[in-house]
Amino acid sequence: xxxxxxxxxxxxxxxxxxxxxxxxxGRTFSRLSMxxxxxxxxxxxxxxxxxxxxxxxxxxADSVKxxxxxxxDNAKNTLYLQMNSLxxxxxxxxxxxxxxxxxxYRALVYDNWGQGTQVTxxx
Numbered sequence: 245x246x247x248x249x250x251x252x253x254x255x256x257x258x259x260x261x262x263x264x265x266x267x268x269x270g271r272t273f274s275r276l277s278m279x280x281x282x283x284x285x286x287x288x289x290x291x292x293x294x295x296x297x298x299x300x301x302x303x304x305a306d307s308v309k310x311x312x313x314x315x316x317d318n319a320k321n322t323l324y325l326q327m328n329s330l331x332x333x334x335x336x337x338x339x340x341x342x343x344x345x346x347x348x349y350r351a352l353v354y355d356n357w358g359q360g361t362q363v364t365x366x367x
Contacts (some may be wrong), residue, residue: 246271246356248340252362260330266323266340266358272307273321277348280314280325281361282336291351292338293325304347308334316346330365336364 252264268276277311279294293314294303313326323340338361341354 246276247344248342248356248358250338250357250358253363255364255366256330258330258332258365258367261326261328262363264325264327264340264347264361264363265336266325268321268323268340268342271342271344273316274318275344277343277345277353278314278323279341279347279348279351279353279354280302280315280323281339281341281354282334283339283360284333284336285335286295289339290336294336295323297346300336301348314320327363330363332365332367335363336363 247270249267251310256262277335280292281289282292292305295314311329338358340358342356345353347353
């Protein structure tokens with residue numbers, strides 16, 4: 245089992261930026277595929293971005309492509325999501341997730357979850 249703790253959420257104006265962090269413990273971080281999901285009130289959970297074990301492969305949903313960047317620091321056991329040009333529709337609880345599967349681009353492989361961090365973008 246892996247423990248995940250997100251931080252960095254908050255309130256930002258449209259057009260602004262935030263960087264989310266996810267600290268992982270309990271398993272060898274460099275052997276985990278990592279992802280970010282989000283869920284807005286009344287909506288289904290959305291697979292936002294993901295990154296492979298050593299960071300060579302990344303995935304980003306069309307809704308965030310060109311604005312959000314996922315990265316990881318295996319030496320610090322930390323996952324990041326840099327969010328730029330934020331829009332009100334980005335408002336959601338953002339969850340960090342981990343998987344031992346190498347198929348980082350598949351939402352269904354993620355089975356370890358953090359508690360989430362709220363991101364609110366005002367217009």
